[in-house]
Amino acid sequence: MNKPSVRPACPDFSSGPCAKRPGWTPGALKDATVGRSHRSKPGKSKLKEVIDRTRKVLGIPEAYMIGIVPASDTGAVEMALWSLLGPRGVDMLTWESFGEGWVSDVQKQLKLSDVRVLKAPYGELPDLSKTDPARDVVFTWNGTTSGVKVPNGDWISDARQGLTICDATSAVFAMDLPWRKLDVVTWSWQKVMGGEGAHGMLVLSPRAVERLQSHVPAWPMPKIFRLTQGGKLIEGIFKGETINTPSMLCVEDAIDGLKWGEEIGGLHALIVASGAAPR
Numbered sequence: 001m002n003k004p005s006v007r008p009a010c011p012d013f014s015s016g017p018c019a020k021r022p023g024w025t026p027g028a029l030k031d032a033t034v035g036r037s038h039r040s041k042p043g044k045s046k047l048k049e050v051i052d053r054t055r056k057v058l059g060i061p062e063a064y065m066i067g068i069v070p071a072s073d074t075g076a077v078e079m080a081l082w083s084l085l086g087p088r089g090v091d092m093l094t095w096e097s098f099g100e101g102w103v104s105d106v107q108k109q110l111k112l113s114d115v116r117v118l119k120a121p122y123g124e125l126p127d128l129s130k131t132d133p134a135r136d137v138v139f140t141w142n143g144t145t146s147g148v149k150v151p152n153g154d155w156i157s158d159a160r161q162g163l164t165i166c167d168a169t170s171a172v173f174a175m176d177l178p179w180r181k182l183d184v185v186t187w188s189w190q191k192v193m194g195g196e197g198a199h200g201m202l203v204l205s206p207r208a209v210e211r212l213q214s215h216v217p218a219w220p221m222p223k224i225f226r227l228t229q230g231g232k233l234i235e236g237i238f239k240g241e242t243i244n245t246p247s248m249l250c251v252e253d254a255i256d257g258l259k260w261g262e263e264i265g266g267l268h269a270l271i272v273a274s275g276a277a278p279r
Protein backbone atom coordinates (compact mmCIF):
# COMPACT_ATOMS: atom_id res chain seq x y z
CA MET A 1 0.00 0.00 0.00
CA ASN A 2 1.32 3.48 -0.88
CA LYS A 3 1.40 6.19 1.74
CA PRO A 4 -0.86 9.13 0.82
CA SER A 5 1.12 11.89 -0.89
CA VAL A 6 -1.22 14.69 0.24
CA ARG A 7 -0.66 15.51 3.89
CA PRO A 8 -2.76 17.72 6.16
CA ALA A 9 -1.28 21.11 7.09
CA CYS A 10 -1.57 20.08 10.74
CA PRO A 11 -0.51 16.52 11.62
CA ASP A 12 -2.44 16.40 14.92
CA PHE A 13 -5.35 14.20 13.96
CA SER A 14 -8.38 14.13 16.17
CA SER A 15 -12.13 14.12 15.94
CA GLY A 16 -12.13 16.74 18.70
CA PRO A 17 -10.42 18.80 20.00
CA CYS A 18 -9.74 19.73 16.39
CA ALA A 19 -7.15 22.08 14.88
CA LYS A 20 -7.50 25.81 15.62
CA ARG A 21 -8.25 28.16 12.75
CA PRO A 22 -5.23 29.22 10.64
CA GLY A 23 -3.29 31.95 12.44
CA TRP A 24 -4.88 31.37 15.86
CA THR A 25 -2.85 32.49 18.89
CA PRO A 26 -3.93 32.92 22.54
CA GLY A 27 -4.13 36.66 21.67
CA ALA A 28 -7.51 35.84 20.08
CA LEU A 29 -8.85 35.70 23.65
CA LYS A 30 -7.70 39.18 24.73
CA ASP A 31 -11.24 40.63 24.82
CA ALA A 32 -12.66 37.83 27.01
CA THR A 33 -14.80 39.09 29.88
CA VAL A 34 -12.77 37.24 32.51
CA GLY A 35 -12.69 37.97 36.24
CA ARG A 36 -16.29 39.13 36.42
CA SER A 37 -19.77 37.68 36.39
CA HIS A 38 -21.01 35.91 33.31
CA ARG A 39 -24.34 37.46 34.29
CA SER A 40 -22.94 41.01 33.96
CA LYS A 41 -24.16 42.94 30.92
CA PRO A 42 -20.91 42.41 28.94
CA GLY A 43 -20.78 38.73 29.96
CA LYS A 44 -24.33 38.03 28.86
CA SER A 45 -23.82 39.91 25.63
CA LYS A 46 -20.79 37.70 24.78
CA LEU A 47 -22.91 34.58 25.36
CA LYS A 48 -25.71 36.05 23.23
CA GLU A 49 -23.16 36.89 20.54
CA VAL A 50 -22.25 33.18 20.28
CA ILE A 51 -25.94 32.34 19.83
CA ASP A 52 -26.55 35.07 17.23
CA ARG A 53 -23.41 34.35 15.18
CA THR A 54 -24.17 30.62 15.30
CA ARG A 55 -27.67 31.21 13.91
CA LYS A 56 -26.28 33.38 11.14
CA VAL A 57 -23.41 31.13 10.04
CA LEU A 58 -25.50 27.94 10.14
CA GLY A 59 -28.73 29.45 8.79
CA ILE A 60 -30.79 28.14 11.71
CA PRO A 61 -34.48 29.16 11.32
CA GLU A 62 -35.62 32.07 13.51
CA ALA A 63 -38.29 29.91 15.17
CA TYR A 64 -35.64 27.52 16.53
CA MET A 65 -34.13 28.16 19.98
CA ILE A 66 -30.34 27.99 20.44
CA GLY A 67 -28.91 27.46 23.91
CA ILE A 68 -25.47 27.10 25.52
CA VAL A 69 -25.59 24.28 28.06
CA PRO A 70 -23.19 22.50 30.44
CA ALA A 71 -21.06 19.41 29.78
CA SER A 72 -20.19 19.60 26.11
CA ASP A 73 -22.07 17.61 23.48
CA THR A 74 -22.74 14.76 25.92
CA GLY A 75 -24.45 17.20 28.27
CA ALA A 76 -26.62 18.58 25.46
CA VAL A 77 -27.65 15.13 24.17
CA GLU A 78 -28.40 13.71 27.61
CA MET A 79 -30.32 16.83 28.60
CA ALA A 80 -32.50 16.29 25.51
CA LEU A 81 -32.97 12.54 26.12
CA TRP A 82 -33.83 13.01 29.79
CA SER A 83 -36.15 15.97 29.10
CA LEU A 84 -38.03 14.79 26.03
CA LEU A 85 -38.25 11.00 25.85
CA GLY A 86 -41.11 9.00 27.29
CA PRO A 87 -44.41 9.96 25.65
CA ARG A 88 -43.75 8.01 22.42
CA GLY A 89 -41.88 4.90 21.39
CA VAL A 90 -38.33 5.62 20.28
CA ASP A 91 -36.20 4.39 17.37
CA MET A 92 -32.51 4.42 18.25
CA LEU A 93 -30.13 4.38 15.26
CA THR A 94 -26.62 3.18 15.94
CA TRP A 95 -23.63 2.34 13.76
CA GLU A 96 -20.65 3.30 15.93
CA SER A 97 -19.67 3.94 19.55
CA PHE A 98 -21.36 7.29 20.21
CA GLY A 99 -24.75 6.15 18.88
CA GLU A 100 -24.27 3.01 20.96
CA GLY A 101 -23.78 5.19 24.04
CA TRP A 102 -27.15 6.87 23.50
CA VAL A 103 -28.79 3.40 23.16
CA SER A 104 -27.32 2.46 26.50
CA ASP A 105 -28.67 5.67 28.07
CA VAL A 106 -32.18 4.99 26.81
CA GLN A 107 -32.27 1.27 27.60
CA LYS A 108 -30.20 0.96 30.76
CA GLN A 109 -30.58 4.35 32.44
CA LEU A 110 -34.01 5.65 31.37
CA LYS A 111 -35.26 2.05 31.01
CA LEU A 112 -37.84 3.02 28.39
CA SER A 113 -40.04 0.07 27.46
CA ASP A 114 -40.85 0.82 23.82
CA VAL A 115 -37.40 1.05 22.22
CA ARG A 116 -36.40 -0.27 18.77
CA VAL A 117 -32.69 -0.40 18.05
CA LEU A 118 -31.78 -0.12 14.36
CA LYS A 119 -28.14 -1.10 14.31
CA ALA A 120 -25.50 -1.48 11.60
CA PRO A 121 -21.89 -2.68 11.88
CA TYR A 122 -18.92 -0.28 11.60
CA GLY A 123 -18.68 1.10 8.10
CA GLU A 124 -22.38 0.75 7.33
CA LEU A 125 -25.65 2.59 8.00
CA PRO A 126 -28.87 1.02 9.30
CA ASP A 127 -31.88 1.00 6.95
CA LEU A 128 -33.13 4.56 7.50
CA SER A 129 -36.45 3.81 5.76
CA LYS A 130 -37.36 1.55 8.71
CA THR A 131 -37.74 4.54 11.03
CA ASP A 132 -41.34 5.36 11.96
CA PRO A 133 -42.52 9.01 11.82
CA ALA A 134 -44.95 8.28 14.68
CA ARG A 135 -41.99 7.53 16.97
CA ASP A 136 -39.13 9.63 18.28
CA VAL A 137 -35.81 8.98 16.54
CA VAL A 138 -32.38 9.41 18.11
CA PHE A 139 -29.37 9.34 15.79
CA THR A 140 -25.89 10.67 15.16
CA TRP A 141 -25.57 12.71 11.94
CA ASN A 142 -21.91 11.81 11.46
CA GLY A 143 -20.75 8.69 13.27
CA THR A 144 -17.37 10.16 14.21
CA THR A 145 -15.58 6.91 15.01
CA SER A 146 -16.59 5.13 11.79
CA GLY A 147 -16.74 8.16 9.51
CA VAL A 148 -20.16 7.06 8.25
CA LYS A 149 -22.79 9.81 8.03
CA VAL A 150 -26.44 9.90 7.01
CA PRO A 151 -26.55 11.08 3.37
CA ASN A 152 -29.32 13.68 3.85
CA GLY A 153 -32.62 14.23 5.68
CA ASP A 154 -34.89 12.87 2.94
CA TRP A 155 -35.77 9.82 5.06
CA ILE A 156 -37.32 12.10 7.72
CA SER A 157 -41.01 12.87 7.15
CA ASP A 158 -42.15 16.51 7.13
CA ALA A 159 -45.39 15.24 8.69
CA ARG A 160 -43.68 13.31 11.50
CA GLN A 161 -45.37 13.16 14.90
CA GLY A 162 -42.29 12.01 16.77
CA LEU A 163 -39.23 14.17 17.41
CA THR A 164 -35.88 13.75 15.62
CA ILE A 165 -33.04 14.10 18.13
CA CYS A 166 -29.71 14.43 16.35
CA ASP A 167 -26.20 14.35 17.79
CA ALA A 168 -24.50 16.43 15.09
CA THR A 169 -21.31 17.25 16.94
CA SER A 170 -18.87 16.28 14.18
CA ALA A 171 -21.26 17.33 11.39
CA VAL A 172 -22.31 20.88 12.22
CA PHE A 173 -20.18 23.47 10.31
CA ALA A 174 -18.78 20.67 8.09
CA MET A 175 -22.06 19.58 6.52
CA ASP A 176 -25.23 21.40 5.54
CA LEU A 177 -27.98 20.22 7.90
CA PRO A 178 -31.68 20.29 6.91
CA TRP A 179 -32.81 22.15 10.04
CA ARG A 180 -36.54 21.71 9.40
CA LYS A 181 -36.12 17.93 9.48
CA LEU A 182 -34.45 18.11 12.89
CA ASP A 183 -36.15 18.85 16.21
CA VAL A 184 -33.12 18.68 18.48
CA VAL A 185 -29.54 19.24 17.33
CA THR A 186 -26.48 19.18 19.59
CA TRP A 187 -22.76 19.81 19.26
CA SER A 188 -19.71 21.09 21.11
CA TRP A 189 -17.26 23.87 20.30
CA GLN A 190 -14.08 21.78 20.13
CA LYS A 191 -15.23 19.88 17.07
CA VAL A 192 -15.28 21.36 13.55
CA MET A 193 -14.70 24.97 14.69
CA GLY A 194 -11.61 24.04 16.71
CA GLY A 195 -13.01 25.74 19.81
CA GLU A 196 -12.49 24.68 23.42
CA GLY A 197 -14.17 21.76 25.17
CA ALA A 198 -16.57 22.54 28.04
CA HIS A 199 -19.96 23.62 26.78
CA GLY A 200 -22.67 22.12 24.61
CA MET A 201 -24.96 23.72 22.05
CA LEU A 202 -28.61 22.71 22.06
CA VAL A 203 -30.97 23.68 19.23
CA LEU A 204 -34.70 23.09 19.65
CA SER A 205 -37.48 23.22 17.05
CA PRO A 206 -40.89 24.64 17.98
CA ARG A 207 -42.18 21.05 18.26
CA ALA A 208 -39.40 20.15 20.68
CA VAL A 209 -40.33 23.18 22.80
CA GLU A 210 -43.98 22.09 22.69
CA ARG A 211 -42.98 18.62 23.97
CA LEU A 212 -40.85 20.16 26.73
CA GLN A 213 -43.77 22.25 27.91
CA SER A 214 -46.37 19.47 27.76
CA HIS A 215 -44.44 16.48 29.06
CA VAL A 216 -43.22 15.86 32.60
CA PRO A 217 -40.45 13.23 32.73
CA ALA A 218 -41.14 10.16 34.88
CA TRP A 219 -37.73 10.46 36.54
CA PRO A 220 -36.06 13.12 38.70
CA MET A 221 -34.35 15.91 36.75
CA PRO A 222 -31.11 17.31 38.13
CA LYS A 223 -30.79 21.11 37.95
CA ILE A 224 -28.11 20.76 35.28
CA PHE A 225 -30.69 19.16 32.89
CA ARG A 226 -33.67 21.39 33.66
CA LEU A 227 -34.99 23.35 30.69
CA THR A 228 -38.41 24.17 32.12
CA GLN A 229 -39.79 25.68 35.28
CA GLY A 230 -43.45 25.27 36.22
CA GLY A 231 -44.17 23.75 32.79
CA LYS A 232 -42.68 26.72 30.89
CA LEU A 233 -39.46 26.82 28.91
CA ILE A 234 -36.69 28.71 30.75
CA GLU A 235 -36.21 31.15 27.88
CA GLY A 236 -33.16 32.82 29.41
CA ILE A 237 -31.05 29.73 28.60
CA PHE A 238 -31.60 30.59 24.92
CA LYS A 239 -30.55 34.22 25.38
CA GLY A 240 -27.23 33.65 27.10
CA GLU A 241 -28.40 33.19 30.70
CA THR A 242 -26.66 29.87 31.22
CA ILE A 243 -27.79 27.31 33.83
CA ASN A 244 -24.46 27.54 35.64
CA THR A 245 -21.09 29.25 35.19
CA PRO A 246 -19.47 29.00 31.75
CA SER A 247 -15.82 29.67 30.91
CA MET A 248 -15.67 33.12 29.32
CA LEU A 249 -12.32 32.17 27.73
CA CYS A 250 -14.10 29.33 25.91
CA VAL A 251 -16.90 31.72 24.98
CA GLU A 252 -14.42 34.23 23.51
CA ASP A 253 -12.75 31.44 21.58
CA ALA A 254 -16.11 30.31 20.17
CA ILE A 255 -16.76 33.89 19.03
CA ASP A 256 -13.31 33.98 17.40
CA GLY A 257 -14.07 30.80 15.45
CA LEU A 258 -17.48 32.03 14.33
CA LYS A 259 -16.04 35.40 13.19
CA TRP A 260 -13.42 33.55 11.18
CA GLY A 261 -16.14 31.40 9.62
CA GLU A 262 -18.00 34.57 8.57
CA GLU A 263 -14.78 36.15 7.22
CA ILE A 264 -13.92 33.23 4.97
CA GLY A 265 -17.42 33.27 3.48
CA GLY A 266 -19.79 31.42 5.81
CA LEU A 267 -21.04 27.87 5.88
CA HIS A 268 -20.12 26.74 2.40
CA ALA A 269 -16.53 27.95 2.84
CA LEU A 270 -16.37 26.17 6.21
CA ILE A 271 -17.62 22.94 4.68
CA VAL A 272 -14.84 23.14 2.10
CA ALA A 273 -12.22 24.16 4.69
CA SER A 274 -13.23 21.25 6.96
CA GLY A 275 -12.39 18.80 4.19
CA ALA A 276 -15.93 17.37 4.21
CA ALA A 277 -16.57 18.58 0.63
CA PRO A 278 -14.45 18.38 -2.50
CA ARG A 279 -12.25 21.46 -3.00
Ligand SMILES: Cc1ncc(COP(=O)(O)O)c(C=O)c1O
Binds near residue numbers: 140142187
Ligand atom coordinates in the same frame (compact mmCIF):
# COMPACT_ATOMS: atom_id res chain seq x y z
C1 LIG B 1 -20.71 11.76 17.63
C2 LIG B 1 -20.16 12.19 18.96
N1 LIG B 1 -21.01 12.31 20.00
C3 LIG B 1 -20.57 12.70 21.21
C4 LIG B 1 -19.24 13.00 21.44
C5 LIG B 1 -18.83 13.47 22.79
O1 LIG B 1 -18.58 14.83 22.72
P1 LIG B 1 -18.23 15.74 23.97
O2 LIG B 1 -16.87 15.34 24.42
O3 LIG B 1 -18.29 17.13 23.42
O4 LIG B 1 -19.26 15.49 25.01
C6 LIG B 1 -18.33 12.90 20.40
C7 LIG B 1 -16.88 13.17 20.59
O5 LIG B 1 -16.04 12.85 19.76
C8 LIG B 1 -18.80 12.49 19.11
O6 LIG B 1 -17.96 12.40 18.08
